[in-house]
Amino acid sequence: MLKNELIVVHGGDIASMTREALAAARIETLIPSGAHIALKPNLIVAKPASSGATTHPEIVGAIIEYLREHGFERISIMEGSWVGDSTSRAFIVAGYAELSKRLGVPLIDLQQDSWKRYDAGGGLKIAVCDQAMAADFIINLPVVKGHCQTTVTCALKNLKGCMPDDEKSRFHELGLHEPIARLNRVLKPGFILADAICGDLDFEEGGNPVSMNRLVAGLDPVLLDAYACRIMGHDSEEVAYIGLAQRYGVGSADLTSAKIIELGDKEAAPNLSACSGRVRALAARIEERSACSACYAALVHGLARMEERGLLKRLDGALDGMRAPRVAIGRGFRGQKYEGVGCGVCARGASDWVKGCPPDGASVAAFLEKVARG
Ligand code: SF4
Structure with missing residues (x-):
């Protein structure tokens, strides 16, 4: 190589x-x-x-x-x-x-x-x-x-x-x-x-x-x-x-x-049963339907970056103002309309979504920051 x-x-x-x-x-x-x-x-x-x-x-x-x-x-x-x-x-x-x-x-x-x-x-x-x-x-x-x-x-x-x-x-x-x-x-x-x-x-x-x-x-x-x-x-x-x-x-x-x-196998499922309380608390903002682990991890990392930047409350406020107040992610969203935001191409039916399959954590963090700041 x-x-x-x-x-x-x-x-x-x-x-x-x-x-x-x-x-x-x-x-x-x-x-x-x-x-x-x-x-x-x-x-x-x-x-x-x-x-x-x-x-x-x-x-x-x-x-x-x-x-x-x-x-x-x-x-x-x-x-x-x-x-x-x-x-x-x-x-x-x-x-x-x-x-x-x-x-x-x-x-x-x-x-x-x-x-x-x-x-x-x-x-x-x-x-x-x-x-x-x-x-x-x-x-x-x-x-x-x-x-x-x-x-x-x-x-x-x-x-x-x-x-x-x-x-x-x-x-x-x-x-x-x-x-x-x-x-x-x-x-x-x-x-x-x-x-x-x-x-x-x-x-x-x-x-x-x-x-x-x-x-x-x-x-x-x-x-x-x-x-x-x-x-x-x-x-x-x-x-x-x-x-x-x-x-x-x-x-x-x-x-x-x-x-x-x-x-x-990009579609390998994340092991959600092993999540700690901190990861679970961040993931309370996620609407997951058959997400690939790389995609799910990018979203968890993106949410953690919001927390570090002091933007998590603003993000929560922005999400709460949407009809669907959680971030859609996963293959189960393919072809579905979603009146909220999404992560990855499977969630392209969302009102706004971050590109990538999977997106990386940096793109997700930038997208969530944009959502938080309105
Ligand atoms: S966007 Fe790609 S990586 Fe994300 S859930 Fe869909 S197929 Fe998996």
């Missing part, structure tokens, strides 16, 4: 979606023969992936099987959880200890590793764990989710787990954005497969998962993070480390020049 490409796989079967992404990217052609491959999930806390915080182990298991089928045997899983949680506990709670045992792949706890400092440019030296630096090919497996300090977290920030705990703390003192951008000049994964199955709405430690049912593969972490922003309803310019990483030559945030290849 090329650096300006992103492969988005929709669906409900995580293992087969993973295989589809790897095959479409032809990952086996990217990895040198005999390479030691390090799989770097996001296990920031000891929580299962259903919380929206951590990478689904089904992704990692499917990658290991795929790589073995293509002759790669030197594979390990490495991670260092955030300061205050234990990686070894996270390996157990998130299902990686069981995976490691079943597939015979070692787990490396980077919180226990030795480290060295590397020149990251701009006078900054960054401490990185030795086993991460020793890997020949890193596969970065971040979660697409919100973050209370940096707004969004995905590929660029996931590499923080490859540093010792003291360095993670120092990154906060340094304001996060600058050192995160520069860390990506030191550590350069060869492939990224982002878990956008049910990443959290706005916190990296999970608790409010939003069912998105997607995986996103790419080579450029800057492009992938810009795409993550878009699907979550943000402008990548809101996330300073993305622009900084672009300036430091890590990659390009230009989605207009990107080739986005969409595969899989």
